[in-house]
Amino acid sequence: MRMIYLVLSLAGIVVLLALSIWSIRRHRNPKLNIDCNTPIEELIPSLAGLTHGVAQQGNAVEILENAGFFRVLVDDIRAAQHTVHFETFLWQEGELGKRIADALSEAARAGRTVRVLLDAVGARKVGRSVRRQMKEAGCTVEFFHRKGIHNIGVLNDRDHRKLAIIDGGIAFVGGHCVKDEWLGSPDDGKHYGDISVRLRGPIVGSIQTAFAENWIAETGMLFLGETVFPPLAPAGDVLIHAAFVKPEGSAPAVKILHHAAICLARRKIWIQNPYFIPEPETIDAFGEAVRRGVDVRVIVPSTRASDNPLVQHASHRNFEKLLENGVRLFEYPDTLLHQKVMTIDGVWSALGSSNFDDRSFETNDEITLGICDAATTQQLDAIFERYAGKCTEVRLEQWRRRSPLHKLVDHACYLLNEVL
Template sequence: MAVTVRWRRRILWLLTGALAAGLAGIVLLNVWPHEKQLEHRLQHVSAVESAQFRREMGTLLGTGVSAGNAVADYQNGEEIFPAMLAAIHGARHSVNLETYIYWSGEVSKKFVAALTERARAGVRVHVLADWLGSTRMKQEVVDALRAGGVRFEYFHPLHWYSLDRINNRTHRKLLVVDGKVAFNGGVGIADAWEGNGLQPDHWRDMQFRVEGPAAAQMQAIFSQNWLATTGEALLGPDYYPEVPRGGDLSVQAFASSPDGGSENMQLMYLMAINGARRRIDLEAAYFVPDELTLTALRDAMRRGVRVRLVVPGPYVDSAMVRNASQASWGAMLQAGARMYRYQPALFHNKLMVIDGYLTIGGSANFDNRSFRLNDESNIAIYDHAFAAHMTEVIDSDIARSRELTLAQWRQRPWRRRVFDWLSSRVADQL
């Protein structure tokens, strides 16, 4: 009897050890980079206003800089949702929506109604929602979409055979209509984004509408993840029609993913920072830069570049990310950056304006998760007038913010310093 008990215990320990080893392996597969990452400072970066900078960006990021586009920015849900819904209602051939967040609520109902109405009218409608980001999406919403003729799929749903991909999420917020008009930014399909960005329970965010050849680039970005999820290639004039000029702006749409081109997002930001000659305005909902990116920003300030940084204030959706971010603020302030904490609402903007010429916006945050772990999509607009307009948007946000000084940062309580330091130790996963 005693021998039997000992063998049972040994088997139990062996099974426990095998389970622990398996879990450890899954964790390693999720956190280990799939590609070699940027490790060294960039050298000899041309100014962002130069033709050489545009040539390099048009080659390095896999998509060229396309002329003939129109770009409009929409601020907060009160502007964003009506514009997106109007575009859906106007669709004649196809609607493709990829989003990290799709939560049940009133906004969800409006999108379900618009998407299913178009699907019943014969428009090809596809929705790709991240499985983890959309856990607050009730099954009845999915059922309503599918019953209405919408092709709905989850990105990387939980299966035993995909455990090594749990940490790879699509953080993109793309809407492409008829292959000619596209939206990109930070807004999720949820009630939290309603309003004007001035209430604590609503988020401050923005979205860009692109009409022209760059919309076709964004269509291709969506199609890549649809193919990876379903095995179906979206082809034909319903998705890739001949796209006429929409305006006079030069725009580049680009994407990143751990499965390929994982360095694109960080490379674009590093090129822009190193190409700055006069000023950098940055709005970052999640500002957790790695040492390479932080060094690039400090090097820019040593060159005499003025840096202004807007970050969240009292309202955040992740205390750990806030703590890790605060750990890096001292280095920025010591180097001469002006920092501002947005006060009225949860700040979710992702925007950079360089030298009053280059504007970068989209879904990517200023952190390692967006640089290396998530699927992201941004646009770059090369135009002085548009950059001047976006600088006015930043100025408006600064007017609603409180400036943080180095002395104030140093005076934070010791408990806060400890939490900041501990959170910064796991910054690679935030």
């Protein structure tokens, strides 16, 4: 009998701890019924304010696709005069990892201050030789949320951001990871497709702030001065704000940004995302958008092309409702398209590291840029159209006839959608 009481007491303690962690981390989701007829391009200060950011005017944006991103990044790292900050989720040992490590090591040996922040789970295969090389060269290499009792409450929280800041004056944000699959073009059916941007202008200070957030959280080390936060003169005419904050008790900024933009769309919403698992209320918001005349289209990789077929099956669970609501769905058949892009009305775009699922919106540390610029948005829409031409459009009646086994797998995988 005493043993039974002991077991029940321990079970009660476990449940209490679980409820405590849940209550600390829970937040209220934004309601997707904004009553506003103002065009999205006139609401940038509002979107920035709602997502704990500041809209910055005077920026230059360069869209970088596929392997071309790394050529530009490496060149800028090698040209650094003072500091290089690099943060990423996925880094696996290979040719690309060696190339990035070489560039970072060269910068450190040349006397630049190089800080590297890697997710402890995503970068667990970075390779000992690469880690040793960077540290011996003088890079400071840290890992986000290592496994350990001191991190037991946040082990599921991963740093999914992909960003770099050079001398506090140039920043890179997007979806590219450090793995050899990013070394080519999706046209060959073997390498992944992706999009990142190179930024100059005042917005770079916000990207530096995002890096500082997790760097300080992991190391406690501060960095100051004009080598990291220099005065930033206008470099172009693009208005941008950055969403990355996860305030206590409120939905994370990236979630608020994506959901608010859906409600504000008046002509079109085009989404490119590898992991697309919208919540039921978001699907309803897409349906409302279609009913007010918005052209809603989504490109995702097919199950065969994805690097994580379980996510695609979880996504499939919602396809029927999305199609019934008038959303057009396109599956890319050949390889993983990894870009995380949403464009609104041909004038505004969201681009960054965030997938369109609960894992990114609720749990991960992410960063998404809100870019108000017709030229940039039209470039991204052109990329959408290029890939859509190679996709298979999913049709409602055909989708309803998929096999019972396919449906069973879809529903089973969806049960895990918040942790996939």
